[in-house]
Amino acid sequence: MPPASSVRARIEQIDRRNVISAGSTGLIEHLPCGNVRKCVYSDRDYEVCLRDLEREFRVYQKLPQHDRLLQLIRYSPEEGLVLQYMPRGNLRDHLPKAASAATAITLHERLQWACDAAESLHLLHSHGIIHSDLKPENFLLDSNSRLKIIDFSGSSFDGIVGSAIESTRFFLPRPLKEPPTVRTDLFALGSTISEIMTSRPPYDDLSDDEVEARYSQQIFPSVQELPCGQLIMDCWRCEVQTAEEAMKRLKAELESALAASDPASSCRSSPPTTRP
Incomplete structure (x- = not known):
């Protein structure tokens, strides 16, 4: 050094x-x-x-x-x-701006972002990395309106526990000294998808202390009317086992949405995202 x-x-x-x-x-x-x-x-x-x-x-x-x-x-x-520089900035800043713009965010866009978030997490987990601070602020938008995950300075890997910890609305209730895990990342993924679908963080009208109290009692925001609502709740209840599982469920929802809007689209497949 x-x-x-x-x-x-x-x-x-x-x-x-x-x-x-x-x-x-x-x-x-x-x-x-x-x-x-x-x-x-x-x-x-x-x-x-x-x-x-x-x-x-x-x-x-x-x-x-x-x-x-x-x-x-x-x-x-x-x-x-x-x-690499992404001039469009992060997803958290983009969501409220786009929601108030003349052209609203489409369901397809929201589902694609949710898929991208789960795919990003699956990529990390498949290489033994726990992000430890998953949230829309840590996703950047590229020129095609797709997401790129960032900020690994506090991540955990190779037996090294990182310095990061999730913010309140993305934090699985646990002792602060307990290290982050796949489960804690998946809980944060649920909150991330919730924000993607609503353009607002979960319980954004409550104080941090109130959110912590509700989460500790397994009381979560209502998601029944949201796209991917069941997946969000399953992430919060720790019923999703892997990011790959979340990614597959989200891709199925995206395909269904595409098929409903354009039957021919269900016959088209996306190119692989990993390059040698």
Whole structure:
């Protein structure tokens, strides 16, 4: 690892006018070349942030190239993590804007996003990675309005428990010291799909304390009238065993919706998303 002083000096050269986002680990800078750079903060928890950034790089190394992932350009502790840029931003910001736009979000779009979210999670789990902070904010939209999952700096893998924890409405009730698991990711997937279908986080009208109390008593928002409502509830009740199961159920719903709107569409198949 290079000296901390050299990394800090490089970070301090960032043009703050190009910073487009910030998170727990560091800043996201839009580079002149068109990519983005994720680099650690120079003035707080430096060693911890650098460790988490290195962990995110290791996750990208473990995963194959895939349509549900950003392209990793390069990484070094001095420069940070350079990734493909998605100018349309994240799904959480997009949902309310699109819902209030002149052209409403279609059911097909919502189902496709739900499929993409489950497919992303299945990709991670099939390579032994627990995301640990699944939510619409951690999905970016590409130019074809498809999702790419991001932010692995706090993920768990290879027996290493990451630093991330789900936010309240995506958190499976458990002791805080209990590590994240496939089940906790699937619970968060249920809340993610709920937000995709409603354009609002679950229980967005309640305080965090009220949400925690209801979740602890297995009291969840009504989803009977929502597309994929049964799957959402099954995720919350820990009755979905794998992300692959969720993905298959969602794809079946998507195919049914396509067939209902265009019978010929059910004969068309999507191309594979994993590339060698």
